[in-house]
Amino acid sequence: MSEPFLQIIDLSKRFDNVVALDKVNLKIAKSEIFSLLGSSGCGKSTLLRIIAGFEKPDEGRILLEGKDITKLPPYVRPLNIMFQNYALFPHLNVTNNIQFGLKEEKISKEEINHRVNEILNLLELNGLEKRKINEISGGQQQRVALARCLVKKPKLLLLDEPLAALDKQLRVQTQFELVNLQYKLGITFIIVTHDQEEAMSLSDRMAIMKNGEILQVGNPVEIYEKPKDKYIANFIGTANIFNVLNKNNQIIIKELNYEVKNINNKENYFKCLIRPEKISVKKLENQSDNLNIGVVKEVAYLGSYTKYLIEVNGFEFYSFMQNSLVSDNLQIRWDDKVQISFNETSIYFFND
Amino acid sequence: MIKNFKKQNVWFVFTPYLWLVLFFFVPLALIFKISISVSEWGMPPYRDLFSLSENGLEINSTLGNYLFIFSDPFYIRSYLNSLSLAFTSTVLCLIIGYPIAFYVAKSKTSIRNILLIMLIIPFWSSFLLRVYAWKVLLQGSGIINSILIHIGLISEPISMLHNHYAVILGVVYTYLPFMILPLYGYLVKFDLNLIDASNDLGAKPLNTFVKVILPLSLPGIVAGSMLVFIPVVGEYIIPEMLGGSDKLYFGKIIWDEFFVNRDWPIASALAMSGIVILVFPIIIFQLMYAKYNFKNE
Numbered sequence: 042m043s044e045p046f047l048q049i050i051d052l053s054k055r056f057d058n059v060v061a062l063d064k065v066n067l068k069i070a071k072s073e074i075f076s077l078l079g080s081s082g083c084g085k086s087t088l089l090r091i092i093a094g095f096e097k098p099d100e101g102r103i104l105l106e107g108k109d110i111t112k113l114p115p116y117v118r119p120l121n122i123m124f125q126n127y128a129l130f131p132h133l134n135v136t137n138n139i140q141f142g143l144k145e146e147k148i149s150k151e152e153i154n155h156r157v158n159e160i161l162n163l164l165e166l167n168g169l170e171k172r173k174i175n176e177i178s179g180g181q182q183q184r185v186a187l188a189r190c191l192v193k194k195p196k197l198l199l200l201d202e203p204l205a206a207l208d209k210q211l212r213v214q215t216q217f218e219l220v221n222l223q224y225k226l227g228i229t230f231i232i233v234t235h236d237q238e239e240a241m242s243l244s245d246r247m248a249i250m251k252n253g254e255i256l257q258v259g260n261p262v263e264i265y266e267k268p269k270d271k272y273i274a275n276f277i278g279t280a281n282i283f284n285v286l287n288k289n290n291q292i293i294i295k296e297l298n299y300e301v302k303n304i305n306n307k308e309n310y311f312k313c314l315i316r317p318e319k320i321s322v323k324k325l326e327n328q329s330d331n332l333n334i335g336v337v338k339e340v341a342y343l344g345s346y347t348k349y350l351i352e353v354n355g356f357e358f359y360s361f362m363q364n365s366l367v368s369d370n371l372q373i374r375w376d377d378k379v380q381i382s383f384n385e386t387s388i389y390f391f392n393d
Numbered sequence: 394m395i396k397n398f399k400k401q402n403v404w405f406v407f408t409p410y411l412w413l414v415l416f417f418f419v420p421l422a423l424i425f426k427i428s429i430s431v432s433e434w435g436m437p438p439y440r441d442l443f444s445l446s447e448n449g450l451e452i453n454s455t456l457g458n459y460l461f462i463f464s465d466p467f468y469i470r471s472y473l474n475s476l477s478l479a480f481t482s483t484v485l486c487l488i489i490g491y492p493i494a495f496y497v498a499k500s501k502t503s504i505r506n507i508l509l510i511m512l513i514i515p516f517w518s519s520f521l522l523r524v525y526a527w528k529v530l531l532q533g534s535g536i537i538n539s540i541l542i543h544i545g546l547i548s549e550p551i552s553m554l555h556n557h558y559a560v561i562l563g564v565v566y567t568y569l570p571f572m573i574l575p576l577y578g579y580l581v582k583f584d585l586n587l588i589d590a591s592n593d594l595g596a597k598p599l600n601t602f603v604k605v606i607l608p609l610s611l612p613g614i615v616a617g618s619m620l621v622f623i624p625v626v627g628e629y630i631i632p633e634m635l636g637g638s639d640k641l642y643f644g645k646i647i648w649d650e651f652f653v654n655r656d657w658p659i660a661s662a663l664a665m666s667g668i669v670i671l672v673f674p675i676i677i678f679q680l681m682y683a684k685y686n687f688k689n690e
Contacts, residue, residue: 095589115592122593128586132608141604142594193594 044107046071046229047092047197052101054087054253061087062098063253069246074223074230076240079250080276085233088250089199092231093122105197116145120197121190125205127182129174135185136161136170142193160192163222180211191226200232204239216242237277241265249273265316271393274314281315281358285390294388296356297333303385310390317359319387322349322379324372333381337373349373351381421668428661429454438655458662468646468663472670475643478557478632479625482564486572486621487614489565494576494613495606498583509577512570520567524634527563528554531635555637563631568624572617579613615682619675626671643667 045068054062062084069075077085090096092103094115102111110118121142129138136157143153161167164184169177177185183206190198203219204212220243223230234240240247241261249256249264257269265277274280284295287309292301294313325334338357339350342364349360360381364371373379430439431453440453462468497508515523530536531553538550553559583606591601607614629644636642643663650660 093589093593095592115589116595116597118593122589124586124590126584126586128584128590130587130590130605130609141591141596145595145597145600189594 045069045104046073046106047231048104049088049092050102050104052088052091052103053099054084054091054096055099060253062091065101065253065255067248067255067258069229069231072223072227072229073245074220074232074243076232076234076244076247077250078234078237078240078247078276080235083250084253085235085250086201087253089122089201089231089233092197093120093199094118119195120199121193121195122199122201123186123190123203125202127186127206129182129186129189131174133174134170135166135172135174135177138174138185139188139192142189146193156192160188163191164188179207180215183207183215187222191222191228195228197229197231200230202234203232205234205236212239219243241277249276267389268314268391270391271312279317279359279361281317281320283313283315283356283358285310285313296358297353297381299333301385301388304390308390310392312391312393314389314391315358315383315387317348317361318346318363320351320358320360320381320383321362322351322360322373322381325378325380335379335381337375337377337379340373340375342371347371347373349379351379353381424661424664427657428458428665429456430658430661431455431457432656432658437657439658458658459666462659462662462666467641471641471646472643472667474557474640475626475628478560478564478628478640478642479622482561482568482625483572483618483622485561485565486569487618490569490572490576490617491614493569494573494580497573498577498580499585505581512573515570521630524563524567524631527559527566528634531559531562554635557636557640559635559637560632560640560642563635564625564628567631568621571620571624575616575620576610576613578616579610583609623671623675627667 047069049067052065079085091098140157246260248258268274286293286295335351335353338352341348346361433440444451533550541547591605627644632642647660647663650656
């Protein structure tokens with residue numbers, strides 16, 4: 042990254058002695074969809090509100106295209122925010138909501154009308170122009186909120202839980218629409234969300250936050266496959282975390298009593314992660330083989346895949362199996378003995 | 394069973410109307426009756442509307458009382474004085490009350506309840522006492538004058554009592570909670586994100602206030618203004634206690650006609666005229682406002 046589009050330097054914020062942000066540093070590139078992901082109270086919303094200018098940081102700076110915007114009031118910052126509850130003006134109709142921000146700029150009436158029409162077309166809001174906000178559906182409100190921001194042609198768009206208020210089907214559809222829209226317009230998006238699936242499917246890169254700190258920044262694949270620690274591994278998807286023993290140049294997964302042979306880097310690792318979809322189970326036919334045998338504790342058939350909770354030596358972990366691959370697996374029931382297998386390359390070692 | 398239920402329902406619906414008829418329309422009709430009666434020395438000090446005499450049934454009714462009060466500029470002037478007092482105090486209550494209501498509505502829940510109690514506490518003491526307290530504060534030997542003399546700002550007490558400024562002060566002080574509470578009711582429901590959204594879209598604080606906060610709190614402003622304006626037009630006690638001879642107010646005139654001049658018909662005609670002049674514009678306004686609100690919903 043040559044010149045970061047948005048740079049956040051040592052940003053700290055405290056509310057009545059509660060640390061909301063602790064020396065946060067972040068670089069976001071132009072035209073990127075960047076997600077801030079974390080559970081509630083992790084500081085992601087505070088960070089967004091500081092970028093928008095609603096809160097003043099105690100320390101630190103925010104640079105947008107190299108210019109310091111830390112002290113600028115929200116109404117002069119060349120960025121817009123879409124609120125979780127949309128914050129549409131209930132006393133104005135759809136058109137007036139959308140042109141609200143344009144009327145604050147020195148723009149001719151023709152230009153305003155042109156831009157409003159353009160955005161109405163883009164977001165398929167035609168026919169709703171004269172409607173009041175409470176006369177349109179939740180999905181339409183979401184698009185009006187988006188239109189109200191985009192019509193200003195911001196350099197940066199902040200989205201606070203943009204899909205949280207929509208029902209599930211609409212959410213999935215809107216996710217794709219949002220990504221398409223961003224691709225079309227090239228505006229940098231920063232999305233705050235607590236929904237890891239949403240973050241994974243929307244973002245180019247994401248930051249995992251906890252207790253006002255950024256734990257890891259990376260693209261969804263990096264975060265999922267190479268989480269920096271146990272917290273992140275558990276936060277994103279389901280994680281099977283095993284202890285690792287280093288004995289006499291041997292690396293052993295303790296709970297499975299399994300020796301990892303094909304490993305180049307023989308550093309001292311203490312933990313390893315194997316994602317459930319990388320562990321496969323097979324119903325045991327002959328009882329003779331003693332290696333890697335587990336007992337099924339739970340079975341959850343979910344249509345496209347099945348979740349198994351497996352117990353080995355008193356340790357429990359998950360295996361997710363695609364139902365298209367092994368129809369035999371549908372025969373696996375509670376308390377069945379199963380053979381466990383995984384590819385050694387899918388083991389991810391880390392230190393906690 | 395169903396019949397019984399229906400009967401109960403009827404009573405349930407009509408109780409407020411019954412109340413309204415008994416305690417509003419009947420007294421109003423009585424006042425109206427007196428207002429078209431002929432004044433007489435006696436008790437009650439007016440002639441019965443219908444009387445039997447040697448000539449048969451006599452109807453003693455007149456519009457003369459109304460003609461009299463509308464022909465005498467004295468009464469009209471006092472009514473205008475009251476209207477201007479009501480208008481001035483409503484505007485002042487709004488200017489003072491709005492920021493207070495906004496602040497209370499936007500403070501933390503724990504603090505908010507304390508502030509609300511502080512607003513309501515004055516109601517626990519007598520209204521008369523509170524107005525009298527202002528008399529004590531403002532009089533020549535009162536606390537304010539004493540302090541000003543003590544710190545040497547003035548050498549002689551200034552006369553603050555018994556003029557229409559003291560009346561405005563007393564009215565604003567007394568009626569302020571009636572402005573604040575309805576405003577608070579609307580502002581407390583106000584979504585603070587709307588202010589942030591407006592700022593974010595480029596509106597400076599003043600524009601945000603004019604374009605977002607004000608229109609959304611308009612119902613509260615209307616309700617509060619009504620609650621202040623209407624009773625102040627007929628206010629009697631505050632002008633009586635704090636006012637002087639510089640301006641005469643409508644409520645005081647009615648009192649004088651009733652109890653000093655003992656001219657009940659004139660007093661009643663005044664009261665009726667005051668109500669009619671005030672009520673019709675308000676009804677029209679309310680209807681228009683209801684229509685406006687309906688259109689906006």
